[in-house]
Amino acid sequence: MINVQGLGFRFSLFLIAASMLVVFTTAEFFYRTTYENEIRDANNDIEELYQTVGATASIAAFLEDEDLAKEAINGLVKSDKILGASIKSDALYYQLNVNEAIDSNINPRIFMVRHPFMPEDILAEVNVYPNFEHIINQAEKISIDNSYSLYAEALVVGGVALLITYYIIISPMLRVGRSLNEITPGTSQRIPTPKYHSRSEIGKLVYDTNQLLNKVEEQFTQERQLREEIEFLEKRFRMLFENAKTATVLMAENGTIALRNEAFNDLVEKTEIGIKQGYGELLDELFETPETMKAALQEAFARNEFATGEYKLKSSANDNAIWVQLIASPLLTEEGERYYQLTLNDISSRRHELQKLALQADFDALTGIYNRNGGEKLIAKLMRKEHQFALALIDLNGFKAVNDIYGHDAGDEVLIFVAEQLKEKIRKNDVAIRWGGDEFMLLLQADDETSVQKVVDKVNSGVKQPFYFNNDTRPTVVSMSVGVAFYPQTSSNMHALIKLADIAMYQAKQNKVSAPDDYLIFANQSRFDNGYMD
Structure with a gap:
């Protein structure tokens, strides 16, 4: 099928059109030139014919010989280029086909017949009537024949030019194009240089194209190597990402999760939310205090810093x-898109351990109630909040004898029992503390002695229950000596308040034998001058 857009077809059309234009112009030029030359040659031939018979006509006019005149005129008319002729003198006249020429409106050519011996004398004149029809037909025939020859020559030259152009230019270019179309970019395939074109423009084009293919192959090789390296790194990254023990998420600014690993899914499954596509902006749906978390993160982002913090997730199991x-x-990507990388390290175990350590630091391991460290924190907290309370310091009477007689296990049993009585007998808002050894403390929400007396009496009744150790039939009874100080009435200083309660407790302890019912003493700042002032 002919490719009308192809270079060969377009070049052929151009060559044919150019050839036709040149041939037409040349043929027209040669036609006119040949025609004019034939007319001119015909006139010259008429003159030559006259020169041939001119001597005969001169003698005929001199001798007034009619036969010689006829011979001269008949000789002229024999030519195809002369239609008619006549000779005329004073004594002689002869014509042939003159009437026919006059009827054809042909103007004669006049030649003067001179004296054969005295050329300056004119004896007669000869009128020659050219056969213009024959002359024109002959000129047109020759001109047309020449034009046809030019057309034929142009066709031959154009055909030869097309063949030469096809085999020298178009065919090699088509072979180059087919070779280029069959080449797979990035391979070692190259275009062969057509014969006889190693130094031509086509050869230069093939060379430049092969150089380009060399560069393409190099780039493909480099790209292939880079792709293999990227695939290797991507596999390594995906392996590390998916198998990481730390929950990691890559999310868009609108909250859409682009990447997540299994550790994140495992972490979310522990919450009451469950696995789903998104969890809101910055995963705020997962947290118990999302406002606090988001505020901290956005503040860090505003400073162009990464954000970190410890937060509690929502969970159905408290x-x-x-x-x-x-x-x-x-x-921030190269396209200006904003993403967030969020890493969530599960620190629940550490938090639980810290809570246990906190409990160990603030609670007594034996009795389970607050220890002295925890008690001091509670007292300081109540003072900061300016809550009124009564501080009752308790010392057990008879406890040392239990340790000495029945051993430390029995003593521990007594301490546990006393702590249970304290927790059981005090009110909901009151707090029991093991202050140290066999000393306990109560923080009572009370600001008058009557309220304190009721609570302490209730506790004392429970503590005084008898113990029987090692199947001993004799009961062992412990009792309490209690000193009470009020905050802020007695003192607003923690150490002074405790010291005043301690002094009151030792005052009560002195009554354990002489006045056992007077086991509770209220501290009085003016009464106990101990150097601690508000």
Whole structure:
């Protein structure tokens, strides 16, 4: 099928059109030139014919010989280029086909017949009537024949030019194009240089194209190597990302999660939310205090810093609270899209351990109630909040004898029992503390002695229950000596308040034998001058 858009077809059309234009112009020029030359040659031939018979006509006019005149005129008319002729003198006249020429409106050519011996004398004149029809037909025939020859020559030259152009230019270019179309970019395939074109423009084009293919192959090789390296790194990254023990998420600014690993899914399954596509902006749906978390992160992002903090996740099981260390980093792509990388480290175990350590630091391991450290924290907290309370310091009477007679296990049993009585007998808002050894303390929500007396009497009744150790039939009874100080009435200083209660407790302890019912003494600042002032 002919490709009308192809270079060969378009070049052929151009060559044919150019050839036709040149041939037409040349043929027209040669036609006119040949025609004019034939007319001119015909006139010259008429003159030559006359020169041939001119001597005969001159003698005929001199001798007034009619036969010689006829011979001269007949000789002229024999030519195809002369239609008629006549000779005329004073004594002689002869014509042939003159009437026919006059009827054809042909103007004669006049030649003067001179004296054969005296050329200056004119004896007669000869009128020659050219056969213009024959001359024109002959000129047109020759001109047309020449034009046809030019057309034929142009066709031959054009055909030869087309063949030469096809085999020298178009065919090699087509072969180059087919070779280029069959080449797979990035391979070692190259275009062969056509014969006889190693130094031509086509050869230069093939060379430049092969150089380009060399560069393409190099780039493909480099790109293939880079792709293999990227695929290798991507597999390594995906393996590390998916198998990481730390929950990691890559999310868009609108909250859409682009990447998540299995550790994140495992962490979310522990919450009451469950696995789903998104969890709101910056995963705020997962946290118990999303406002606090988001505010901290946005403040860090505003400073162009990564954000970190410890937050509690929502969970249906309150006993197993989930705490995470959140690390968030803002990311900006080359296209200007904003992403966030969020890493959630499960620190629940550490938080639980810290809580246990806190309990161990603030609670007594034997009795389970607050220890002295925890008690001091509670007293300081109540003072900061300016709550009124009564501080009752308790010392057990007879406890040393239990340790000495029955051993420390029995003593521990007594301490546990006393702590249970304290917790059981005091009110809901009151607090029991093991102050140290066999000393206890009560923080009572009371600001008058009557209220304190009621609570302490109730506790004392429970503590005085008899113990029987090692199947001993004799009961062992412990009692309490109690000193009470009020905050802020007695003192607004913690150490002074405790010291005043301690002094009152030792005052009560002195009554354990002489006045056992007077086991409770209220501290009085003016009464106990001990150097501690408000």
